[in-house]
Amino acid sequence: MDVSAPEQPVLSGAPTGVGPMAVYRQAVAEKRIVADPAQAAAVERLQALWSKLRHYDPPARLARKSLIGRFLRRKPVDEAPGSEINGLYLVGEVGRGKSMLMDMFFETSDVPRRRRIHFHAFMQETHARVFAWKQENPGGDDPIPPLADRIADEAILLCFDEFQINDIADAILLGRLFEALFERGVIVVATSNTVPDDLFRGQPGRDAFLPFIAVLKKHLDVLVLEAKQDYRRLRPSNDEDTWHVPPGPAAQAKLDAAFAELSRGAPVKPEQLHVMGRILAVPQAAAGIARFDFADLCARNLGAGDYLAIATHFQAVVLDDIPLLTPDNHNEARRFINLIDNLYDHRVKIIASAAAMPDQLYPSGDGAKAFERTASRLMEMRTEAYFELAHLT
Ligand SMILES: Nc1ncnc2c1ncn2[C@@H]1O[C@H](COP(=O)(O)OP(=O)(O)O)[C@@H](O)[C@H]1O
Numbered sequence: 001m002d003v004s005a006p007e008q009p010v011l012s013g014a015p016t017g018v019g020p021m022a023v024y025r026q027a028v029a030e031k032r033i034v035a036d037p038a039q040a041a042a043v044e045r046l047q048a049l050w051s052k053l054r055h056y057d058p059p060a061r062l063a064r065k066s067l068i069g070r071f072l073r074r075k076p077v078d079e080a081p082g083s084e085i086n087g088l089y090l091v092g093e094v095g096r097g098k099s100m101l102m103d104m105f106f107e108t109s110d111v112p113r114r115r116r117i118h119f120h121a122f123m124q125e126t127h128a129r130v131f132a133w134k135q136e137n138p139g140g141d142d143p144i145p146p147l148a149d150r151i152a153d154e155a156i157l158l159c160f161d162e163f164q165i166n167d168i169a170d171a172i173l174l175g176r177l178f179e180a181l182f183e184r185g186v187i188v189v190a191t192s193n194t195v196p197d198d199l200f201r202g203q204p205g206r207d208a209f210l211p212f213i214a215v216l217k218k219h220l221d222v223l224v225l226e227a228k229q230d231y232r233r234l235r236p237s238n239d240e241d242t243w244h245v246p247p248g249p250a251a252q253a254k255l256d257a258a259f260a261e262l263s264r265g266a267p268v269k270p271e272q273l274h275v276m277g278r279i280l281a282v283p284q285a286a287a288g289i290a291r292f293d294f295a296d297l298c299a300r301n302l303g304a305g306d307y308l309a310i311a312t313h314f315q316a317v318v319l320d321d322i323p324l325l326t327p328d329n330h331n332e333a334r335r336f337i338n339l340i341d342n343l344y345d346h347r348v349k350i351i352a353s354a355a356a357m358p359d360q361l362y363p364s365g366d367g368a369k370a371f372e373r374t375a376s377r378l379m380e381m382r383t384e385a386y387f388e389l390a391h392l393t
């Protein structure tokens, strides 16, 4: 499909006509998930948006470009009810089902030009596009309108998972970009752990960011998902555990056994991965399974590229001796977060020995809030359901 094709009518009339509500109810009926009133309320809002999008006709490209078109679009709000609202911002604690609900919405949506993307990846892509535009248009002063045109041509529905603002460069770019996207009729659905008013709070340069918060609140319905529990913490009934506390001879024996079982007794050898012109030593590897000490991976200056290489190269990682992390260990904690994000994204299995359960590993320090998500992921990575997922390379 030519995603840059200018005008494609947004479909009405899906082949099935089933929205997120039906999918949610069916999952409850089949006992794949438990009924949760807060989730049900959120699904209702997603269903309403879903219905609205079936007849959605974004402002035509011509109209948004010409002055007359712009003038004509400035209808009083009561003539176009709800026209200011460009989507939903779904916020809540980790494991509440935000991503699950957004996916139900996205997968049932019959908007042909739609895109679901992790917000972090979107930001990287956006910065790269701005950079490329500046190379191609030396002296050009404003990359935002052409960038917004391009994004809106590619997708009129954008679903962002894990929306967050990391630095001032993002903050400055996003304010104008989102305004331009909303002007072009782009619909945004986002999940986030942070309510808009708390985005980028306490960071230098936040004042410059406040207009963006106002734009978000004007265009997106903010929906707080107060689901009953962190569903990632639901444990399977089997007691064959993958997280051994504390480290020591007993845990080590379990990890030895797990490593041998996973690698089906294949000979164990050191390996080397080539990462961006460097060599990353893997002390023990066999049949696509790697074994490291925590210190090998997180007490040395490794970065996202190394963790990505491990996650794509190995199906499972056996990790020895994860210590308690104190505020002084914030670098180790940050690397560990990065490691687990990569392993999780690629469905790599992890078997570990640690000084504590995941949610007790890094109780305070720089990034301890971000660590909550890591702890939640680690809990999910212990479940049978996770172990059944195929490795994504
Ligand atoms: N009502 C529920 N019953 C059972 N499992 C659920 C329920 N809601 C979500 N889950 C599961 O809990 C896990 C976390 O959900 P997720 O959507 O990733 O949460 P969030 O994005 O809010 O962190 C997922 O594996 C999801 O399938």
Ligand SMILES: [Mg+2]
Pocket (backbone or CB within 6 Å): 098, 099, 100, 161, 162, 191
């Ligand atoms: Mg999520």
